[in-house]
Amino acid sequence: MHWPYKDLLDVDVLSVEDAQRIFETADSFMEVNTRSVKKVPTLKGKSVVLFFAEASTRTKTSFDMAAKRLSADSFSLAKSSSSLTKGESLKDTGLTLQAMNPDAIVIRDSRSGAARFLAERLDCAVVNAGDGWHAHPTQALLDAYTLRKVWDGRFEGRTLLILGDITHSRVARSNVHLLTKLGVRVRLCGPRTLLPPRLDTWPVEVFHDLDEAVRGVDAVMCLRLQLERQQDGLLPDLREYSRTFGLGRRHLELMNPGARIMHPGPVNRGMEVSSELADMPESLILDQVTSGVAVRMAVLFLLITRKDQGGERVQS
Amino acid sequence: MSSPDFVIKNALWRGEAHDLCVADGKVLELRPASGEGYGDAPVVDASGLVLLPALIDVHTHLREPGFEWKEDIATGLSAAAHGGFGSVMCMANTDPVNDNAAVTERMLDRAREAFPGGGPRLFPVGALSVGLAGHELAPMGELAAAGCRAVSNDGMPVANSELFRHAVEYAADFGLTVIDHCEDPHMALGVGVNEGAISSRLGLKGQPTVAESLQVARDVLLAEYLGLPIHIAHVSCRESVELIARAKERGVRVTAETCPHYLLLTEDAVEGYDTAAKVNPPLRTMDHVQVMREALRTGVIDMLATDHAPHAAHEKEVPFTQAPNGISGLDTALCVTMGLVDEGVLSLDDLVRAWATAPAKAFGLPVCAFAPGDPADFTLYDPSASWVVSPQTMHSKGRNTPLLGRTMPGRTAFLYVNGKRVV
Numbered sequence A: 001m002h003w004p005y006k007d008l009l010d011v012d013v014l015s016v017e018d019a020q021r022i023f024e025t026a027d028s029f030m031e032v033n034t035r036s037v038k039k040v041p042t043l044k045g046k047s048v049v050l051f052f053a054e055a056s057t058r059t060k061t062s063f064d065m066a067a068k069r070l071s072a073d074s075f076s077l078a079k080s081s082s083s084l085t086k087g088e089s090l091k092d093t094g095l096t097l098q099a100m101n102p103d104a105i106v107i108r109d110s111r112s113g114a115a116r117f118l119a120e121r122l123d124c125a126v127v128n129a130g131d132g133w134h135a136h137p138t139q140a141l142l143d144a145y146t147l148r149k150v151w152d153g154r155f156e157g158r159t160l161l162i163l164g165d166i167t168h169s170r171v172a173r174s175n176v177h178l179l180t181k182l183g184v185r186v187r188l189c190g191p192r193t194l195l196p197p198r199l200d201t202w203p204v205e206v207f208h209d210l211d212e213a214v215r216g217v218d219a220v221m222c223l224r225l226q227l228e229r230q231q232d233g234l235l236p237d238l239r240e241y242s243r244t245f246g247l248g249r250r251h252l253e254l255m256n257p258g259a260r261i262m263h264p265g266p267v268n269r270g271m272e273v274s275s276e277l278a279d280m281p282e283s284l285i286l287d288q289v290t291s292g293v294a295v296r297m298a299v300l301f302l303l304i305t306r307k308d309q310g311g312e313r314v315q316s
Numbered sequence B: 001m002s003s004p005d006f007v008i009k010n011a012l013w014r015g016e017a018h019d020l021c022v023a024d025g026k027v028l029e030l031r032p033a034s035g036e037g038y039g040d041a042p043v044v045d046a047s048g049l050v051l052l053p054a055l056i057d058v059h060t061h062l063r064e065p066g067f068e069w070k071e072d073i074a075t076g077l078s079a080a081a082h083g084g085f086g087s088v089m090c091m092a093n094t095d096p097v098n099d100n101a102a103v104t105e106r107m108l109d110r111a112r113e114a115f116p117g118g119g120p121r122l123f124p125v126g127a128l129s130v131g132l133a134g135h136e137l138a139p140m141g142e143l144a145a146a147g148c149r150a151v152s153n154d155g156m157p158v159a160n161s162e163l164f165r166h167a168v169e170y171a172a173d174f175g176l177t178v179i180d181h182c183e184d185p186h187m188a189l190g191v192g193v194n195e196g197a198i199s200s201r202l203g204l205k206g207q208p209t210v211a212e213s214l215q216v217a218r219d220v221l222l223a224e225y226l227g228l229p230i231h232i233a234h235v236s237c238r239e240s241v242e243l244i245a246r247a248k249e250r251g252v253r254v255t256a257e258t259c260p261h262y263l264l265l266t267e268d269a270v271e272g273y274d275t276a277a278k279v280n281p282p283l284r285t286m287d288h289v290q291v292m293r294e295a296l297r298t299g300v301i302d303m304l305a306t307d308h309a310p311h312a313a314h315e316k317e318v319p320f321t322q323a324p325n326g327i328s329g330l331d332t333a334l335c336v337t338m339g340l341v342d343e344g345v346l347s348l349d350d351l352v353r354a355w356a357t358a359p360a361k362a363f364g365l366p367v368c369a370f371a372p373g374d375p376a377d378f379t380l381y382d383p384s385a386s387w388v389v390s391p392q393t394m395h396s397k398g399r400n401t402p403l404l405g406r407t408m409p410g411r412t413a414f415l416y417v418n419g420k421r422v423v
């Protein structure tokens, strides 16, 4: 069965079955990633461009590793280091890249809608690796994939809290879409200045008090706080933020037994979450990173082999 | 009756066939069609065409000097003429800014060159502050003498209420009305979309309605305190309408305009990051659209204006946050509002008031009310000539409109200014 989509721009178009298919594909790659030789020839001869106009070492490395472990050639194009993008429009940069016939372009851009803009103009697969405040679909997929493992595949009836700066978070937006679709009850908590307008149109419960918000949850996903929000006038000071909205030991007792801690990284230790919680066995922060490579391998595999009838399957 | 230079026969005026006699660029007489002859005066058969005064657009961006690739005075006035407009007030955010007589005069020269036989009338709007920078008052006496009818910092709202107060006072001495683009510049940062469900989902910083209405409140209070007129540009939301309505009840000298797109489109138009629908103030929700329609019908909003803001295709073909604000509106404005008449939202009289008599009154411009001696500025609109909005059918250089592909319910068949046929 062919993967139906040319691009991965957001999780909102994915059905539960689509997500399950990505997870199952990632399962087989998880295994590859534990071998001594962590490479399969699945995408040999294919090329993936990593076009990161906004700095992100971790997502870029994860995609790069995913491509290489599938034997695809990956090429990085950073906005700062490239004369290609200087003063050039996104359209022209995209067309220039396309002229080199890559099989997929992975794009990170600080402008919401940038990935979609590119995808509408290019024939090759476009993977959104984060566009502005809008979407980060592979992050949501890897988060759900990580939870699927520890929850034995059962999302129904679970409650997850997303904590922190929701307004500026593509991670939050994509996770809300995907997790609610999978059956998770999603809560949001943060200061009102960091919550987007019209949350009544989102399928979530909103809290402003962290003690109430964590009561009875099965997982808490802390978001990275951009420290400049203080200068933006959205917060008084960071100490107050960490006291009011930072996750600490005292919250553990309010959560369901065995509740999990997540963070998309990089963590401001002691700010969004205490060091103690970040490092405890219930923390999934490093599992998320591990899942990330496998999920991105699955995404690249499904998109790039979409057109190759009877293309190479995962070697196991 | 002295003999007419020419006669428009059988035009529909208020639903009845009328004959319009024109002499020396002026209306000689408008009378029910009788079938009788007018000597050897040439006759234009206007059967089935709707007679309207030539429209007046008090808020247009013609981009010349400085941004001629977006539009120039010739193409802008051509779009105006084909859209049924006989008079156009063009904003000062050109390069150089229209903050001195030389720029105003150059604009007027270019309009004369574009239509040597006489075309749409151009009334430049001077800058309110030097360079639109919001620091020093522009030389308004010089601007008025050169032909400006109003001053505005449109596009660069003046947050400094002290400076704005002095601008209103100083302008009054020269018979200039201040037009204010109402927006709190801090709150409105990163605009193009309404703050609400769509901005929230798309991950865009939205502009709240209160960013507009806060400044409307300031202007209303200032106009009341000073007893001087202020004209509020492109009103888009309920809160502004309520403030204006209450001010008018108290006799405050405020006038206000809204644009066809605020009567027709909602924030849903930016779905998919459509930069064609990126406009400032942003498109709001259906609630606000209903309020704007009602406010125009009842006269709380005095008039319509296009806020014609042409941009080149490549400027809009960028990610949403990067795209310039603006909709190219001159070609479609009359058709869109005639569509609202067809739907029963507005009456034809509402349109005549909103597009002609009210703007003329507010800015002291010539207008045709079809009384003997009025300037023969009129439009004949063909309600049967529907057309599809496309780059080929538009006369403006700016094809940036969310209406591309839409069918318009009719089209300007003729435009006369000063008794001269322009279209």
Ligand SMILES: [Zn+2]
Pocket: B154, B155, B181, B233, B234, B280
């Ligand atoms: Zn404006």
